[in-house]
Amino acid sequence: MTLMERDDNHLSSVKNALRILKSFTMDEPEKKISDLSATLGLNKSTVSRTMSTLASEGFVFKDPETKKYRLGLSILSLSGIVNSHMDVYRESQPVLNRLVENIGETAHISVLDNLEVIYLNKVECNHPVRFLTHVGKRNPPYCTSSGKVLLAFSNDKIVESVISKGLKKFNKNTITEPENLLLHLKKIRHDGYAHSIEEFLEGVNSIAAPIYDYKGKVIAALSVVGPKQRIQANKIPSLSKRVIQAAMDVSERMGYYPRK
């Protein structure tokens, strides 16, 4: 470890362990020690000992059949604590349940974290698009409806940072011009909702609206997402009213008093 890293005053062996945990993904929920060694640039005995320590506290376990490591149930225990003490998570649950029942599409609550959208809650409809999103999933904020809502009500520095990171083209409708994105955000502030028509994922549309706290600050976004065959462009105006209303319902449960 270089002196530069040392000056950072973070514990490098703890960082190793956390980087190992974060290397598990949806696509790769199982990991071999040798692969982690290669990916993270750590000696395989370092990885082996760190994994062993993580396993001793239940953060990972070695699958006896595949001999690979997977994330363990201590993660779930902690996530229950994270969820249960999030006001917006708790207050949104019944509203999302009703919305999903009425509209018939999957709905989410999300926030901006580290210049990304992260989904805090999700209620699936009866005919979900499999593996589209999941609680904890992170997505780019500039080409998802909830991300655009959150950016629209964020300060300029955050928007500039997202733009600086680059607006990668994920799909044919992805916004890649900074000026175009800023225009979109302006319109979103005016309309009170955002939509995404195949901006991020092929064949996937979504609509989102802001959730306010008791101070009137936008703290989260509520969104519905589904295939374009079911969330057709011509249905977006009527659906957006439902989404705005649901987001307002959650806001009111958060103590927000809308001014008429």
Add this chain to the structure above:
Amino acid sequence: MTLMERDDNHLSSVKNALRILKSFTMDEPEKKISDLSATLGLNKSTVSRTMSTLASEGFVFKDPETKKYRLGLSILSLSGIVNSHMDVYRESQPVLNRLVENIGETAHISVLDNLEVIYLNKVECNHPVRFLTHVGKRNPPYCTSSGKVLLAFSNDKIVESVISKGLKKFNKNTITEPENLLLHLKKIRHDGYAHSIEEFLEGVNSIAAPIYDYKGKVIAALSVVGPKQRIQANKIPSLSKRVIQAAMDVSERMGYYPRK
């Protein structure tokens, strides 16, 4: 750290970090460095540096208002991966949704982990008892209906270990005699379900049934839980049929073929 711990071959600074994470609870979701120092027997500068490292990777954050630390969203990101790659979690979701809709009580999926019951999935009814359980919550296995189901279909060593840990009396109906517990487990194997009438929590009843995998092994339990005013003792026989059927539905989705 003693030589004995050293022989354990676990990385002590990583263990410190994991113990700090695990010290967050439902009742104490916010932590001060000085409190952690006292609780964990670590120097406050050790705790401070470890927290700083955990924060740098998003596992905790310092609440600007309370100046205390809370669990961060990296936990949520990992838990999404844990959930999504659990077959029993995925396959149980629609069954739990239907069951909760039909019965009107909260339902769970749980497994045995480290001699405790841990809840993997939860679908809340429209009138939940607040803060009863949450995903990731751990409970003693000998006085919850799902725990008793899981013990009933576990090998004798596991049951003996639970008994050796002691059968603490949580409520007036808690089973505290080992022989009595073994009789209960035998009856559960015979009946195909378990119930708890205020064995663990005051005023709370529950019913659970086993979930089988494709090999016919019990891998989880499905349960419903509610206040005794709604889950009355005389309703348990009819409710248990619904719970057994729902658990069987999940089992079949897991590839289990029941022998007739």
Add this chain to the structure above:
DNA sequence: TTCTACGTTGCATATAGAGCAACTAGTACA
């Protein structure tokens, strides 16, 4: 049967991490 890859572990060494002390900031109390 042999070879290769993976994971584990003994050992040596360099440095990271733990603890102490000093400092800063904030709060409570007189």
Add this chain to the structure above:
DNA sequence: TGTACTAGTTGCTCTATATGCAACGTAGAA
């Protein structure tokens, strides 16, 4: 307003830990 106390941070030192290397064992593939 001033003082005292507590909490948290950070510089510094020293020792024990963590890392990496090499060797070993095991399992699977050729």
